[in-house]
Amino acid sequence: MQNATLKQLAEALASKAASSEELAQDYLTRINALNPDLNAFITIDADKSLNEARAADARRAQGQAGLLTGVPLAHKDIFVAEGWRSTCGSKILSNFVSPYDATVVARCKTAGLVNLGKLNCDEFAMGSSNENSAYGVVKNPWDRLAVPGGSSGGSAAAVAARMVPAATGTDTGGSIRQPASFCGITGIKPTYGIVSRYGMVAYASSFDQGGPMAQTAEDCALLLNVMAGFDELDSTSLERAPEDYTRELDTPLAGLRIGLPKEYFAEGLDGEVAAAVLAAVEEYKKLGATVVDVSLPRTRMAIPTYYILAPAEASSNLSRFDGVRYGHRAAEYTDLNDMYEKSRSEGFGEEVKRRILTGAYVLSHGYYDAYYLKAQKVRRLIAEDFQRAFEVCDVIMGPAAPTAAFDLGSRASDPLQMYLEDVYTLSPNLAGLPAMSVPAGFTRTGRPIGLQVVGNYFSEAKMLGLAHQYQQVTNWHQQAPVL
Numbered sequence: 001m002q003n004a005t006l007k008q009l010a011e012a013l014a015s016k017a018a019s020s021e022e023l024a025q026d027y028l029t030r031i032n033a034l035n036p037d038l039n040a041f042i043t044i045d046a047d048k049s050l051n052e053a054r055a056a057d058a059r060r061a062q063g064q065a066g067l068l069t070g071v072p073l074a075h076k077d078i079f080v081a082e083g084w085r086s087t088c089g090s091k092i093l094s095n096f097v098s099p100y101d102a103t104v105v106a107r108c109k110t111a112g113l114v115n116l117g118k119l120n121c122d123e124f125a126m127g128s129s130n131e132n133s134a135y136g137v138v139k140n141p142w143d144r145l146a147v148p149g150g151s152s153g154g155s156a157a158a159v160a161a162r163m164v165p166a167a168t169g170t171d172t173g174g175s176i177r178q179p180a181s182f183c184g185i186t187g188i189k190p191t192y193g194i195v196s197r198y199g200m201v202a203y204a205s206s207f208d209q210g211g212p213m214a215q216t217a218e219d220c221a222l223l224l225n226v227m228a229g230f231d232e233l234d235s236t237s238l239e240r241a242p243e244d245y246t247r248e249l250d251t252p253l254a255g256l257r258i259g260l261p262k263e264y265f266a267e268g269l270d271g272e273v274a275a276a277v278l279a280a281v282e283e284y285k286k287l288g289a290t291v292v293d294v295s296l297p298r299t300r301m302a303i304p305t306y307y308i309l310a311p312a313e314a315s316s317n318l319s320r321f322d323g324v325r326y327g328h329r330a331a332e333y334t335d336l337n338d339m340y341e342k343s344r345s346e347g348f349g350e351e352v353k354r355r356i357l358t359g360a361y362v363l364s365h366g367y368y369d370a371y372y373l374k375a376q377k378v379r380r381l382i383a384e385d386f387q388r389a390f391e392v393c394d395v396i397m398g399p400a401a402p403t404a405a406f407d408l409g410s411r412a413s414d415p416l417q418m419y420l421e422d423v424y425t426l427s428p429n430l431a432g433l434p435a436m437s438v439p440a441g442f443t444r445t446g447r448p449i450g451l452q453v454v455g456n457y458f459s460e461a462k463m464l465g466l467a468h469q470y471q472q473v474t475n476w477h478q479q480a481p482v483l
């Protein structure tokens, strides 16, 4: 069962080959064995998980099971879950037990999915290596000296290590795709507004988007069917008719036009990553696709644009953590301002503080026009570049990240070097476009490489379909680390 996909687990439950309680128990055993080393989970609560599993079994016995009822998964600790400690990877929320469910968590519950715990992540989803978590680094299951990527590093590592068959993640500037690529799994960030942000603790609200992370594109489609949908509790949730994201899994690829942006194969791209991505494109040609050259001329501007706008939004969003209503409060203080200052100084880590400072600066009087407003204008231009490209192609392909997973500690002291990691993932978030990472090979040293696919708005079903077709003729997604 260890390498089973969501689809296979659903079939095992339907045929009564396994009960949900047995599955939960098996995965919890593996989690307990591997987590002390990998640190993918922040919170595990076997009793709670087993209760959910028994409830799923009861539901099935009553003939009320849906497709995924009784299948286990785990949630990135950015999603709050009722009765679960929900930390966002931050010390400031170390004692916060949520009184309610995020909409994504609630939707998974309604579908009968069993929550196996809360997954490690960079603090408030700020980072590209999971080294910014107050709960310690996550190790990459393929190579314990390597980072798992971030910020959904716990989610990616847990799926790669087969501690869970699937996980939720969030992606503000690449946090589903880059860790998926570093850990050799499949993950999709949907079009902005498709997955509710209610209860998904805000980092940069106009970018943040939740999405599924799993072994296969088919599993991502099944989980996205559960996660996505209009939510009146999120003012940016899109009111659209429900979609079946599995509907294009079997669509043949003949005639598919793949755009290759020259800016995605430029200086700084590792040779092995480039070779693996181009080999994947060759595979697509065999499946009937054609390739066209496109240009996304403002790719380089994505980094400064994102690192102005996202911190600006973060500086506002994180003002709610003040030690008054919830979370860490300093033990000693002289007055209210001192209490705020000490609580926040003690509760937030270095990277979060750096972003709050940057964000407050670019929003301040006198700098707003020069930085924030200008970045908003460039954001629009970046979105327009994509629309020009989509006039001649159906999807864009390139690397998810310029390198495979790098060594733990190798970039942590240099924030600019770390931000460069996001060069290929940020633009789709700036434009609100769906984007995914699909396993496409390994480096000579055995670290996974991801192919990034960017689609036009609402093309998730098409993207998942073309990833599924690729996974029918390749087996990168089936490789698992020996643990």
Ligand code: GLN
Binding pocket: 125, 126, 127, 128, 150, 151, 170, 171, 172, 173, 174, 175, 176, 203, 310, 422
């Ligand atoms: N690495 C990017 C950042 O640090 C993106 C993180 C994310 O997508 N949550 O902001």
